[in-house]
Amino acid sequence: MRSSNLFLILVIFVLSIYGSGCSSHDTSETVNTTVIEFLEAVNAGNNDLAFSMYEGKDFLVPASIEMLFKNKKFSPGSLKDVVITSEEHTELVAVVTAECTVARLDDNGNELEQTLLPVYFKLQYTELGWIITRVTFSAPLELSEDDLVEIKVQETPIDPITENSVPITVFAVLLFGSGIYLNRKEKQKQKKNSRTVDGSNATPMPKGSLAQFIRIVPSQQVMAGKKATIDVWVKNFSQQPYENFAVKARFPNTVDIKDLYLFFDTIPAGQAAKQTWTFVPKMQGWLGVEEPTIVFEYLGTKYTGTLDTVWVPVQ
16 A cells, blocks of 8 residues: 555656656756856855866866866956856757856955956756856857767666656656665654754855755645645755755645654765655645745755745645
């Protein structure tokens, strides 16, 4: 019986992804978003985050990103605007020119002048989505597939977030065989609910970056007076674990819910995890789960960010 329920949940989850449009996207918009988020991470001094979007030979370690951009007078806090002036892509590669308005700052952080700094990117489509493979300031890059980067993706027991085109039966077999979900669920049941989700002193993350590895999926046919669920799926694409991963949100007073906080604790590299809000809506209409807030630690740095409101129809 438990296996049947798990299979049903998995089916609903994958169908929800297709229904919400997560399985298709505008390539140009996704490519440009990746470039802009990379530049925003550099501007915020989040070199670890920028490095996680990159795979190639220009940067061997996160610190090399900071060094190269500082040599071009692009220091944290100096980026004022980004305009994508050109973008070309095939199914596998893309090239982008980003015109950056960069301010020159004095020792006290006061702006002295602004200059235009073109930055040229090459990206490659992989199992992880679009990954930046070249960054240069000298000249536009060619739209060529001759220098593809080999990016190895660790196989995981479940991958319903990004590989939703794989047959559902494969997901089910890998999920049940690993036992990861069941073990994690049992561990979470044993934890006390006295903890809170604290985002103070955390580095902000862009909403677009969070949306790449987090999915919030309400159950189907939510009915007033009956128990319903909202699943939160997290996929760790990086090569290091997410530590102290937690999620909170604001539910309206028209809902009976016991636990507002979801604690994932550690999510190993390359693996996925799920936690669930269980609630009972009191009345029909649209239920808004507001300010879904994520807090976690990565490589010793604490990050936080907030996703859009999740709207759930209650019958």
